[in-house]
Amino acid sequence: MPDQPGWGRSDKPELHYSFHLLARSTAVFLDSLKAGKLIVVGHSTGGMLATRFTLLYPVRVEKLVLENPIGLEDYRRIVPYQPTEKLFEKEKSASYGSYKKYQQTYYPEWRNEYEQYVEAQAEALKSPDFEKIAWVNALTYQMIYEHPVCYEWDLIKAPTLLIIGQEDRTVVGKALLNEGQKKQYGQYPQLGKKTQQRIPNAKLVELPGVGHIPHIQALSQFQSHLLDFIR
Secondary structure, eight states, rough: OOTTTSSSTTOOOOOOOHHHHHHHHHHHHHHTTTOEEEEEEEHHHHHHHHHOOOOOOOTTTTEEEEEEOOOOOOOTSSOOOOHHHHHHHHHTOHHHHHHHHHHTTTSSSGGGGHHHHHHHGGGGGOOOOHHHHHHHHHHHHHHHHHHOOOOOOOGGOOOOOEEETTTTOOOOOGGGSSSSHHHHHHHHHHHHHHHHHSSTTTEEEEEEESSSHHHHHHHHHHHHHHHHHHH
């Protein structure tokens, strides 16, 4: 599970981020490991990257798993555009409290054991390179906004598993929507069904009562469905 360039503890170069670029860097990384056929699993933003990787390198992908991916709808048609400089100012103003408030939206009910994931994200706040991290965060937000994958589901050749927590209501840029739009978009129960219908060889697993991160909130269920699919 490599941290992509721009994420986690990988380098954060200032460049034009795209899922095509990240897919290629992943392919180069896998070549260095002499990896053969792959089962690709992507969660959230990783779901968009896993989709792009599968589209760019179909011969390499034996199976694809999308766990509550974002990008099941085109955010450009929903969320008002913001210039990168404005996104940067927002990222610079982040705090432990704002990270926690956002992560609380991932789960129907917050548990103390989830605090460790806020702490992990908040490590960046103490970094001497925080402004650089904030800038790259803004660039990668624009990547999500500007590079949808939801128009290409029909081109996926690999058998695909969709694992969808039914309480997920994620919309990238949701804070910019009015209350009516917040109820209209990010409806993962409907989005999961629509996406399954558009991917030629897709299986849908719906997890009631589960939010954006099944592998944390409902690990045993997630593992069971994942391993069944792999086998």
